[in-house]
Amino acid sequence: MKTPEDFLVENGLPEVRDIDRDSLVAAFMSEMERGLKGEPSSLMMIPTFVGVDGKVPAGSKAAVLDAGGTNFRSGIVAIPPRVENRMNRPMPGARSPVDVESFYAALASEVKRVLPGATAKKIGFCFSYPAEATPDLDAKLVRWTKGIQADGVVGQYVGKELLKRLGGGEIAIVNDTVATLLAAKATEGEKTYSSYVGFILGTGTNCAYVERNTAIEKLPGLDPNGKMIINAESGSFDKAPRSKFDLAMDAKTATPGSNPFEKMISGAYLGPVGLEVLKAAAKEGFFSKAAAERVAGLSSLETMDFDNFTAGAVKEGRQNPLDEIFSARADAKMARRLSLPVFERAAVFTAVHLAAFVIKTGEGASAAAPVAINADGSTYYKTRAIQFDETVRRELDDMLVKRRNIHYEITPQVDDAPMVGAGIAAML
Ligand code: BGC
Secondary structure, three states, X not given: OOOHHHHHHHOOOOOXXXXXXXXXXXXXXXXXXXXXXXXXXXXXXXXXXXXXOOOOOOOOEEEEEEEOXXXXXXXXXXXXXXXXXXXXEEOOOOOOOOOHHHHHHHHHHHHHHHHHHOOOOEEEEEEOOOEEEOOOOOEEEOOOOOOOOOHHHOOOXXXXXXXXXXXXXXXXXXXXXXXXXXXXXXXXXXOOOOEEEEEEEOOOEEEEEEEEHHHOOOOOOOOOOOEEEEEOOHHHOOOOOOOHHHHHHHHOOOOOOOOOOHHHHOOOOHHHHHHHHHHHHHHOOOOOHHHHHHHHOOOOOOHHHHHHHHHOOOOOOOOOHHHHHOOOHHHHHHHHHHHHHHHXXXXXXXXXXXXXXXXXXXXXXXXXXXXXXXXXXXXHHHOOOOOHHHHHHHHHHHHHHHHHOOOEEEOOOOOOHHHHHXXXXXXX
């Protein structure tokens, strides 16, 4: 009889000890190089025109918008870092399609609400989608991710369009990875870091890091002595092997083929990948007849439920469909055994992802000045099925410290890092 592990491997979901970390890191590095040169690459490697050397003015307050995954937040960011007058609404276009005017109307109304409390001239805007950055910190949306339905906005300069509807003003738009990097840099105190990586693992995933201007060959003419933050858009990395479950899930998304790496590790997708695993396993005969029938009837699975079930945890006030489907003990045990590798792979891929960016900074040679990794996002910090953070650290200790003598530190989490970072970008 085939084991569940054999079944997963046969379908392309590896046991974590067999993941070839070195060749994945190498593939990441070569995609980064190509992207920086402007050659075809799955990594956009977007120059952001944001450096890390500015001094944040104490006492300043900036009006800030934060368009993340499914949430749209607004508030006032004050220094020392805190968020005042905050509001959290659903992201326009997350639940149902919106047209261009309603999209900007939702943004404009929040700016009007918070602007009177600001002292900084610029509005800060954390915009967590792939967008080309301009030297004056506007953002041209390349495409939506995370299932946002607002087609008319694609290709627009989001800042310019918003300011038009506000009747003027100034704005600084940064990606959430860039904002997270800036926020941690601004709150590091007396620590000495040789470089920085900003990392998000929430609904989606992505990395930003600090690069020498001379390496950004697709943008000649920059100050050769300077450095700037690069937004890699690493969720679209396409050199990591995908399983049959990933392909089946991807085919059902609104954006098949796009962001393959993100679809293997981030919060919007772990549940849906898990659903494909459980459905295929049911067909293969791994569950009782009753459970198999119930799995076949399940049309969607949220990551939160998949995670809680795999962790054997109950969330107060929330019914988990998997608890009912796998009500028999043997079924539940089997289902957990099949589910765990989805999370284990996500953690190892996360570590590979981070290792590649730390190496790319070219820093971290001394333990006295490690490369800071500023991590944010619900999937990174709230996953319960495995000890996510510990697994990532263990992997990084091996890949970076032991084997390459490169030192890193995952910095303490900064509260509201994306908003705070966007506020800082507006103040600098
Ligand atoms: C977006 C990135 C963002 C990441 C994390 C991805 O889907 O393309 O711009 O940084 O999610 O929020």
